[in-house]
Amino acid sequence: MPALITRMGKRLRRLIERPGSAELTRYEALLPAIGDLEAELGELSDTELTERAGKLRLEAEFGDTQLVEICALGREAAKRALDERAFDVQLLGTMGLLTGHVVQMETGEGKTLAGALAAAGYALQGKRVHVTTVNDYLARRDAEWMKPVYDLLGVSVSWVDPTLTRDERREAYAREVTYGAVSEIGFDVLRDRLVTRVEDLVQPEPEVAIVDEADSVLVDEARVPLVMAGSVDHATADVEVANVVRRLRLGLHYETDSDGRNAWLTAAGASVVEKALGGIDLYDESGADRLAAVNVALHAHALLTRDVDYLVRDGKVQLINASRGRVAELQRWPDGLQAAVEAKEQVAATDRGEILDSITVQALMARYPQVAGMTGTAVAVAEQLREFYKLEVAVIPPNKPNIRTDEPDRIYASPSQKLRAIEAEIREVHETGRPILVGTQDVAESEELAEKLEKAGLPCVVLNARNDAEEAAIIAEAGKYGAVTVSTQMAGRGTDIRLGGADGKDRERVAELGGLHVIGTARYPSSRLDGQLRGRSGRQGDPGSAVFFASLNDELVLSNAPDVPEGIAADEETGRITDPAAQRQINHAQRVAEGVHLEIHRNTWRYTRLIEHQRAELLKHRDELLRTELAAEKLKEAAPKRYEELAEKLDSDALVQVCREIMLFHLDELWSDHLAYLSDVRESIHLRAIARETPLDEFHRLAIPEFHKIVPTIEERSLKTFEEAEVGDDGIDLGAAGVRRPSSTWTYLVHDSPFDSDFEQTLKQVRSLIKRK
Structure with missing residues (x-):
C-alpha cells in the first residue's frame, strides 16, 4: 500500500510540474537489472565486451531485455573508455531516446554520453544513425570524444563538416553513426538531389535521427529553409533607391508597427521618394518595380539593425542567429533583401543564385522514420513537438537535486x-x-x-x-x-x-x-x-x-x-x-511572443506541406531515372529512329547515360522553375485575401495544376534535346544542346522574413495610398 501511494504521489507531482511529459516508471523499473549486470560485465576483457555487444545485432526484437543489456554495456564501455560511470539518470535518458522520445536533461547532466549510448543502441539494431548537432564544432568534438565508447561496443562512427570532400562524406555516412550539424546534413541531401550518377550519391537512406538541442532545431529553426543555389550573377540592389531611402525619417516619411515587423511610407514619404526618383508614380502600374525596390530598401533601413540583426565583418554582411547570439554561418536573407542591406552598408554585393532546390529543417527531419531528441528545455514546447513531429517529452530528473x-x-x-x-x-x-x-x-x-x-x-x-x-x-x-x-x-x-x-x-x-x-x-x-x-x-x-x-x-x-x-x-x-x-x-508579453512564433511556424508549414508532397513525388521519379534505364526506354520509345542512329555511334552504357543526363537536367530545371513560380504565388497570395478568398486554398489551386505539367514537359523537352543534340568525335555535345548545369553551386539558409504577413503589408500600402488621395 505505501508503495502504491508513493507511485500515485510521484505521478500526481509529474502531472502538476510537467504536464504532457511521458511516464518514466517503466524505465526506472529496469535500473536494478542494469545494476545487477555491472559486476559480471566488469570481469570481461575489452574483446569479450565488444563480442557481447555484437550479440545484440542477432536479436529479432528490441524490448526491455535488450534495453537493459545496451545500458549495462554502455555504462561499462564509458567507464573503461572515458573513466565516466554513467549515472542512473543518464541511462534513463538513453532508454528515453531508444524509445523515440525527446528527453529533457538539465545542463551538465551528461546528454552527450546518453545520446552516444542511444546511438550505439540503434546501431546494434542494424539501423543507421545521424546524431544532429547545432554546429560543426560540436559534431566533430562529440564524435571524437565518444569514439572510444563506440569502439568498445563495436560500432563505427564518424562526422561530416564543410571541409570534407565528396568521397570523405560518403565514407562518413557509411559508418553506423554519423555526427553532423543539421544544416550540413541537410545540404548533403540537397547535393544528392542533383547528381546524375548513382556512384556520386553520398547519403544512404535515412533511418534514425537523434537531435541534440532538439527544441532549438525542431522548433526555432523548423521553418528555416536550407537552399542549394546555382550561379547566376551578382545580386543588384537599386542603389539610387537605397540612397533616397537612407534620407527618410521615422514618423515623417515612414512609420513602423509596434512589433517592428513592418515599415511603410507615409503620404509625405511617398511624395519625397517619387520626386527624388524623377517624378514617377509609385502606386501606378508603371511604378510597380520601383515600389518593390523601395519597400525592400525601407525594410533594410528601418527594421534591420547593425550589431543586432547582423554584423559587418571582413567587408561582408553576416547575419546573427537571434536564438544563439552568434553568427549564422552561410545564412542570408532572400536575395532582394540581402542586396538591400549590402547597399545600406555599402559593401560589395554577394552572388545571386537561381534556387535549384530547398528543404526546411522540419521537412528534413520528416525524412527519418525514427526521430528522438535531447535538450535542457523541452517541456515548454511539448505541444509543438507533439503537433509537428508526434514526439512526446520525457523529463529526466537531475542526478543531484538542483539547489540553485x-x-x-x-x-x-x-x-x-x-x-x-x-x-x-x-x-x-x-x-x-x-x-x-x-x-x-x-x-x-x-x-x-x-x-x-x-x-x-x-x-x-x-x-x-x-x-x-x-x-x-x-x-x-x-x-x-x-x-x-x-x-x-x-x-x-x-x-x-x-x-x-x-x-x-x-x-x-x-x-x-x-x-x-x-x-x-x-x-x-x-x-x-x-x-x-x-x-x-x-x-x-x-x-x-x-x-x-x-x-x-x-x-x-x-x-x-x-x-x-x-x-x-x-x-x-x-x-x-x-x-x-x-x-x-x-509574462504576458513573453507568452504573446511565443504565440506569434508558433503561428508563424504553423502558417509556414501549411504552405510548405504541399511543396514537400510535390517534391517527394518528383523525387520518386528522379530516383527511378537515376537508378534504372527508364530514361533510355522512354526516349527510345518516343524516337526509335534517332535512338538506333545514336546506338551505332555510342556504346550502350554511354547512350543510356546520355538519356539519363538529358532527362535529369530537364527535371531539375523544371523543379527549379516550379519553386520560383510558387515563390511568386506565395508573395502575391495576399491579393486573394483582399478579394475575400482563402489564401491557402488559392495557393493549392494554383500550385497543383502547375505541378502536374512537370512530368509531361520533362518528356517533351527531353525528346527535343535528344533529337537536336549533335554527335561529334567525343560523343554527344550536351552543352551545345543547352544541357548546362550551373558552373558553381553553393548552399545557404534563408533567414525568416522579419516582416509580418503580406496581407497586412498590402493593407498598410492601400491605407497610405488612400491618405494620399
Missing part, C-alpha cells in the same frame, strides 16, 4: 535605470569573488555593457557573434573565482561552466561563496531561452543563483504587450517597480 536559487525578476521603469541596477549588482557580487555570467539580448548590448563595466573598473570577458570561434575556451573559464563573463544567448553553447574554471582548481572556494551567479539583462522572447541561461548555474547539484532584470520599456514588452496598465508606480530614486501587475505584463 532563482530570484524573482527585478523590474524597472526604464532601460537606463535597469542598466544602473545591473551594474550595481555585478559590482556587489564581484566583490565577494563569485563568478558572474551576464546574458544579454544582442551583440550591441553585450558590447555596451562591457564598455560600461570597463569604465567602472569591472573588467569582463565578452562572448558574442564577433568572437564565437573562441566560445569553448571562454565558457570553460566562466566559473573561475572573480570571473565576469558577458555573453549573448547561451542556448546550444555545448560547453559546461565548471565551478573553479576548466581545471576546477578553486571549485570548493567558489562553491562556498555561493557558486555561479547568472544575470539576465532582459527576459527573452521565449521562456526556454530564459531557462537555458538560468541552467548554466547549479549544474550537477552545484550551488548557484540566477536573476533576471527587466523593464516595462524593454523590446519584448514594446513589441508584444505595449499597453501597460495604468497606475504602476516606480520608486522615484531607483526606478524599481514592485507592483505584481508589472510582472504579469512581462
Whole structure:
C-alpha cells in the first residue's frame, strides 16, 4: 500500500510540474537489472565486451531485455573508455531516446554520453544513425570524444563538416553513426538531389535521427529553409533607391508597427521618394518595380539593425542567429533583401543564385522514420513537438537535486535605470569573488555593457557573434573565482561552466561563496531561452543563483504587450517597480511572443506541406531515372529512329547515360522553375485575401495544376534535346544542346522574413495610398 501511494504521489507531482511529459516508471523499473549486470560485465576483457555487444545485432526484437543489456554495456564501455560511470539518470535518458522520445536533461547532466549510448543502441539494431548537432564544432568534438565508447561496443562512427570532400562524406555516412550539424546534413541531401550518377550519391537512406538541442532545431529553426543555389550573377540592389531611402525619417516619411515587423511610407514619404526618383508614380502600374525596390530598401533601413540583426565583418554582411547570439554561418536573407542591406552598408554585393532546390529543417527531419531528441528545455514546447513531429517529452530528473536559487525578476521603469541596477549588482557580487555570467539580448548590448563595466573598473570577458570561434575556451573559464563573463544567448553553447574554471582548481572556494551567479539583462522572447541561461548555474547539484532584470520599456514588452496598465508606480530614486501587475505584463508579453512564433511556424508549414508532397513525388521519379534505364526506354520509345542512329555511334552504357543526363537536367530545371513560380504565388497570395478568398486554398489551386505539367514537359523537352543534340568525335555535345548545369553551386539558409504577413503589408500600402488621395 505505501508503495502504491508513493507511485500515485510521484505521478500526481509529474502531472502538476510537467504536464504532457511521458511516464518514466517503466524505465526506472529496469535500473536494478542494469545494476545487477555491472559486476559480471566488469570481469570481461575489452574483446569479450565488444563480442557481447555484437550479440545484440542477432536479436529479432528490441524490448526491455535488450534495453537493459545496451545500458549495462554502455555504462561499462564509458567507464573503461572515458573513466565516466554513467549515472542512473543518464541511462534513463538513453532508454528515453531508444524509445523515440525527446528527453529533457538539465545542463551538465551528461546528454552527450546518453545520446552516444542511444546511438550505439540503434546501431546494434542494424539501423543507421545521424546524431544532429547545432554546429560543426560540436559534431566533430562529440564524435571524437565518444569514439572510444563506440569502439568498445563495436560500432563505427564518424562526422561530416564543410571541409570534407565528396568521397570523405560518403565514407562518413557509411559508418553506423554519423555526427553532423543539421544544416550540413541537410545540404548533403540537397547535393544528392542533383547528381546524375548513382556512384556520386553520398547519403544512404535515412533511418534514425537523434537531435541534440532538439527544441532549438525542431522548433526555432523548423521553418528555416536550407537552399542549394546555382550561379547566376551578382545580386543588384537599386542603389539610387537605397540612397533616397537612407534620407527618410521615422514618423515623417515612414512609420513602423509596434512589433517592428513592418515599415511603410507615409503620404509625405511617398511624395519625397517619387520626386527624388524623377517624378514617377509609385502606386501606378508603371511604378510597380520601383515600389518593390523601395519597400525592400525601407525594410533594410528601418527594421534591420547593425550589431543586432547582423554584423559587418571582413567587408561582408553576416547575419546573427537571434536564438544563439552568434553568427549564422552561410545564412542570408532572400536575395532582394540581402542586396538591400549590402547597399545600406555599402559593401560589395554577394552572388545571386537561381534556387535549384530547398528543404526546411522540419521537412528534413520528416525524412527519418525514427526521430528522438535531447535538450535542457523541452517541456515548454511539448505541444509543438507533439503537433509537428508526434514526439512526446520525457523529463529526466537531475542526478543531484538542483539547489540553485532563482530570484524573482527585478523590474524597472526604464532601460537606463535597469542598466544602473545591473551594474550595481555585478559590482556587489564581484566583490565577494563569485563568478558572474551576464546574458544579454544582442551583440550591441553585450558590447555596451562591457564598455560600461570597463569604465567602472569591472573588467569582463565578452562572448558574442564577433568572437564565437573562441566560445569553448571562454565558457570553460566562466566559473573561475572573480570571473565576469558577458555573453549573448547561451542556448546550444555545448560547453559546461565548471565551478573553479576548466581545471576546477578553486571549485570548493567558489562553491562556498555561493557558486555561479547568472544575470539576465532582459527576459527573452521565449521562456526556454530564459531557462537555458538560468541552467548554466547549479549544474550537477552545484550551488548557484540566477536573476533576471527587466523593464516595462524593454523590446519584448514594446513589441508584444505595449499597453501597460495604468497606475504602476516606480520608486522615484531607483526606478524599481514592485507592483505584481508589472510582472504579469512581462509574462504576458513573453507568452504573446511565443504565440506569434508558433503561428508563424504553423502558417509556414501549411504552405510548405504541399511543396514537400510535390517534391517527394518528383523525387520518386528522379530516383527511378537515376537508378534504372527508364530514361533510355522512354526516349527510345518516343524516337526509335534517332535512338538506333545514336546506338551505332555510342556504346550502350554511354547512350543510356546520355538519356539519363538529358532527362535529369530537364527535371531539375523544371523543379527549379516550379519553386520560383510558387515563390511568386506565395508573395502575391495576399491579393486573394483582399478579394475575400482563402489564401491557402488559392495557393493549392494554383500550385497543383502547375505541378502536374512537370512530368509531361520533362518528356517533351527531353525528346527535343535528344533529337537536336549533335554527335561529334567525343560523343554527344550536351552543352551545345543547352544541357548546362550551373558552373558553381553553393548552399545557404534563408533567414525568416522579419516582416509580418503580406496581407497586412498590402493593407498598410492601400491605407497610405488612400491618405494620399
